[in-house]
Amino acid sequence: MTMAATSHDTPVETAAPSTRRQPDRTYWLLAPGVLWMLLFLVAPILMMVYVSFWTQTTFKIEPTLTLKSWITFFSSDTYLGALWTTVRIWLIVLVSTLLVGYPAALFVGLFVKNKTLSTALLVLCVIPFWTSFLIRVLAWRPMLGKEGAINMILMKLGIVTQPIEVLLFSELSVIIGMTQIYCVFMVGPIAFMLGRIDPSVIEAAQDLGASFWRIFRTIILPLSMPGVVVGAIFVSVMVLGEFATSAALSGRKVNLLGNIIVTQVGSLKWAFAAVAGVVLTILMGAVVAALLRVVDLRKEL
Amino acid sequence: MSAVLQLKNVHKAFAGVPALAGVDAALMDNSYVSLLGPSGSGKTTLLRVIAGFEQPDGGEILFAGRRIDGVPPHERGIGFVFQNFALFPHLSVAQNIAFGLENRAVAPVTDAKAVTARVRDMIGLVGLTGLEDRAVTQISGGQKQRVALARTLVTEPSMVLLDEPLGALDANLRTRMRGELRTIRERCGVTFLHVTGSETEALAMGDTVLVLDRGRIAQATDAGTLYSRPASADVARFLNCYNIFSGAVSGNVFESPVGRLALGGVRQASGRPAYAIRYDRVAIRPRDAAAAGDEVRIEASFVASEYSGAAINSFFTLDDGRVFEVETHLSHAAPEAFEEKARYALVWKREDALVFV
Amino acid sequence: MNASGIKLGLGLYTTLFIVFLYGPLVVLAILSFQTGPEGGPQFPIIEWSTYWYKHLFGLTPPSRIAPLPIEQALVRSLALAVMTMIVSTVLGVTAAQAFRKKFRGSGVVFYLIVLGMMVPGVLVGLGMALVANTLGVDRHWWGTAFVLHVVYTFPFAFLVMLAIFNRFDPSVEEAAWSLGVTPARTFRKITFPLIFPGVLSAMLFAFTLSYDEFSRTLFASGRDLTLPLAIYGTFSVEVHPNVFAFGVLTTLFSFALLGTYAVLMGLSVRRAKRMAIQEEA
Incomplete structure (x- = not known):
């Protein structure tokens, strides 16, 4: 027999076992990234909160703590107006990206059975992202302007006799621009969730004589909800932090919190800018938290 | 003959569920050892603990008289052949086999000629001559198996762990590879620890068969004894x-x-x-x-x-x-x-x- | 239920949707061929010309329309994008490598990293400007703006690499260790070549995101403009078709970049496919 029960008293040369090396390595690998984020992401945000309590004089700020900037913010019609505009534009764009994007997602994710075609359609949606964001925003000016493409077409078709002026440099143009730029972030996640629906479930429902509307309400819509929430988070985070689209397309008529921050920084009113920044952070945190409440993402994905 | 590997009361649990519950065993030098166990008996865990891919929670592992639990895998000198072969997909057959020789931390072979010669010998030993420059994605399952084995043997380990090495092959090839594995091992004079869930494979291949049951060695003996005198009803049941x-x-x-x-x-x-x-x-x-x-x-x-x-x-x-x-x-x-x-x-x-x- | 009718309707709608996405860009491209310098950024096209493209490169006689300050800005933007790409890819790969093992606090670290792509640029930009002011550090595109670009692109690189490592078979690494090769050398010789397509994607992400970034850069870059800032500067003034011509050129540049990436990826995919076919045969 080649096998022997081992006795526990065999003398052995004991090498000092260097146990548990692995966790250390994990922390070393993480350290640079975590440090970077703490220094250049967390610290600036905390600094912003801190500075919002500093004392603002005409051209500089002093680290004397005060609530003055906060009081100014909440007693100023301009700032409160900007807060309201931000919320309003955000809600409208959220709804419009959903309305505009959902049918397209439905087509790409559920109705196109050909895998290549659906991939091609999604790629087609993503290609514009390879153009500069600012250029895409700017591209709406020749579209919506008084002598722009839309007015020109409408007049040629005889639908209107006078160019519609409200198309550009208005809240409408900001909403149209944002809807176009952000709706793809809605289409992607929804199409992804719809693509995971087992077609046989829908076929079975059809065989039982359910109408499309009923199938949509009872099967398709609930199953696509996680996609809607993910899309809504994307769109919300981006729209709430916006200032470029309104700067380019509203002709200073639409002032979002982002625009307030930009102007305040431009005139060196750092404390006011910081207050607007903190308000924006809180607003965004609340929106994202609320959206995550609607659907438990970890469970769904 | 002396014991090349000794396991003393080796314990390992995953999230509180014990996989190894005090394994004691000794593997003789220059022998073919089969480790038989039903799925979930902890046999792959035991192999991974010996190789150093998992740390045991307790117990001692002695390899060639040296305590190796806690030593990182690349300092153990124990070869490992994976069930899925785990060949390096971006390297050719010859490059796969040469990889260990050229890149190991201890005594790497830097002379290109020496590497080529040893790789050529090994390719001959496992019967892969003519396939040197093929990509490993271009060869059959049995050939992959040989590359995996050659890649390990060329580094001259004193023990090779084989995790269900024949599991991914079809029935015909499996029977043929059984004989070849034994022949190759005899020529190299190393100890093979071959994990399998198949009782016929364990009995056919092992000079010694270890039966692992619920994280413990239930029996350790030669194939004949095991077949006629299983140590418990459970062992008898695995023998089928x-x-x-x-x-x-x-x-x-x-x-x-x-x-x-x-x-x-x-x-x-x-x-x-x-x-x-x-x-x-x-x-x-x-x-x-x-x-x-x-x-x-x-x-x-x-x-x-x-x-x-x-x-x-x-x-x-x-x-x-x-x-x-x-x-x-x-x-x-x-x-x-x-x-x-x-x-x-x-x-x-x-x-x-x-x-x- | 009339499934084919609904399908037809949705198909038509999707076509309109694509037109909606592309329309403005097409109009912009058409108008970039407006005659200059008297032609404005609107229809009708008075005369087709490449005047505004020449204008971009300073090849036209001086006119009242100042040329876009793109030359310096382009160099800065490219340099910034390359720096950002390298650093965020390295950080992304190392962090994702760490995440292959379970460790305590992984949830917190994950959210900390992902936060970088969620927090709006205007907020981090403002915060960074405040930090720089307080510390008395000058703001530069290669300093304060660069670190913010990495904050923004590192999460993307990290997520790409996380997805790549999810599909990575760790047994090839274990195989290398069992041959006596150190983990560091294993990473260099085995892991890295195998995850390289993923690294390429992470690099592409980081480069393009950084190249197009402006809201963080706006507050953090100080005096010198990057390319997006140069475009942003035109928002408040009258827009001329030279901006459109510039838009067309940057788009072409992006496509060239995308094409390079596609070719590189295609090569490795085709190699894998060819092998798979031969294996089947």
């Missing part, structure tokens, strides 16, 4: 060639669900009483045939037969509904035709049965 009854010994009989079975053979202590009779020790007789004095007899109804090469396996239903299997070697007699659902007497010698008390 015993009919096993539970029950209790009372005096000279074993009280089983199918009746009282007279005892005659050896009794082994195992903790759980059981009665086991090997498939090929049972004779099938007409119902009216009487049993001899040293025989045990039960009755059962015939269900079906199944050919397996030189033997035929017949299945019967006992009175308690359980299936009883009988293996008849065709060299002994021409196959008999049994009538479905008819009752037959199943008879064996008292001393052929294993009794666990």
